[in-house]
Amino acid sequence: MSAHPHFAALDLSPLAGATxxxxxxxxxxxTAPDLVGTLNHILQEEGHAxxxxxDARPFIGRGARFLLQRGFTAAGAPIEETLMPGLFxxxxxxxxxxxxxESRPFDGVIETLEALSEAGARxxxxxxxxxxxxxxxxxxxxxxxxxxxIVGADAAPAQKPDRRHLETAxxxxxxxxxxxxxxxxxxxxxxxxxxxxxxxxxxxxxYTEIPVAELEPDELIHSYLDLPAxxxxxLTACPAPNDAL
Numbered sequence: 088m089s090a091h092p093h094f095a096a097l098d099l100s101p102l103a104g105a106t107x108x109x110x111x112x113x114x115x116x117x118t119a120p121d122l123v124g125t126l127n128h129i130l131q132e133e134g135h136a137x138x139x140x141x142d143a144r145p146f147i148g149r150g151a152r153f154l155l156q157r158g159f160t161a162a163g164a165p166i167e168e169t170l171m172p173g174l175f176x177x178x179x180x181x182x183x184x185x186x187x188x189e190s191r192p193f194d195g196v197i198e199t200l201e202a203l204s205e206a207g208a209r210x211x212x213x214x215x216x217x218x219x220x221x222x223x224x225x226x227x228x229x230x231x232x233x234x235x236x237i238v239g240a241d242a243a244p245a246q247k248p249d250r251r252h253l254e255t256a257x258x259x260x261x262x263x264x265x266x267x268x269x270x271x272x273x274x275x276x277x278x279x280x281x282x283x284x285x286x287x288x289x290x291x292x293x294y295t296e297i298p299v300a301e302l303e304p305d306e307l308i309h310s311y312l313d314l315p316a317x318x319x320x321x322l323t324a325c326p327a328p329n330d331a332l
Contacts, residue, residue: 091198093312097319103207105322106262108253108285109234110271111214111221112147113293115196116228119144120189125182126158129174135162147294148273150215150240151178183220187227193292195311200233202315212237213256215246215275235260248278253285268305268321270314277302286321288314 112118119140127137138161146157155174159166166174203210210233214221218239225231236259240246243255257267269280272293280287289304290311300307306317 091202093198094202094315097315099202099206099208099315099319101323102203102315102318104209104262104266105318106209106211106257106260106267107203107318108211108213108256108260108267108269110148110247110269110273110276110293111212111216111224113144113272113295114193114270114276114290115212115230116190116192116224118190118224119147119294121182121185121187122147122154123158124189125178125185126154128181129155129178130158130162130164132177133159133164133174135159135164138162144294145296148215148275150246151175151182151217154178179217179220183223186220186224190224190228192228192230193290193311197230197233199311199314200230203318204233206315208318209260209262210234211256211260211262213247213253213269213279214238215240215252218242247275248282250279250282253279253283257285266322268318272299273297274302277304288317288321 109115123140123143130137143158146154152175155178156166212234216239218237218241221237221239238256238259243252245251257264264283264285268286269276270288272290273295274297277287287304288306289299291299291307291309305321308314308317
């Protein structure tokens with residue numbers, strides 16, 4: 088049982104051996120300030136006005152190229168395909184140098200990860216962000232220790248919403264899809280979970296162009312402190328391996 092008072096009444100032992108796969112941007116960490124800050128730095132270098140963070144926030148979650156494409160289009164300056172490689176490299180270099188200037192885990196994340204780990208759950212990051220950037224971010228924030236693996240889009244056969252990304256992450260954590268769930272904030276997470284036949288928890292405070300309720304998660308949470316109870320509801324319906332007949 089976790090020492091955190093919010094979890095005191097919960098028996099989290101049924102989560103032992105289960106795998107929880109987490110998206111990163113907009114799910115575990117509020118990365119919008121640094122991602123949009125980098126986008127705006129590039130926009131201004133190219134002679135365009137910066138975008139308000141709230142306007143660009145929904146573009147996060149499908150990788151840096153998508154953020155650049157949508158950001159420049161929103162600024163009235165769609166990117167010519169021949170210019171993308173150079174812009175992308177500039178974006179990555181600056182973002183990597185400023186990856187956690189303002190990015191912080193969402194409220195309740197650390198306490199919840201600790202409670203889940205204490206219960207014996209396997210935790211893994213399944214993100215469309217590049218693995219090196221994801222690891223740099225989590226290292227800088229002191230969060231890497233919570234996860235069995237960090238699986239970016241480059242570390243899987245295909246990226247979310249392809250089921251293989253989620254399946255690869257679960258396997259790298261030493262888990263199995265029939266005792267796993269996906270925690271995310273947007274359509275790529277929902278698609279990966281549905282395609283893999285894995286229960287889906289979505290957070291209401293992330294980055295999505297589609298209203299999160301329209302993605303029809305199995306559980307929609309508004310606070311991380313509600314995740315363990317949601318995981319219990321979804322995963323106790325899945326028999327543990329030693330319960331199999």
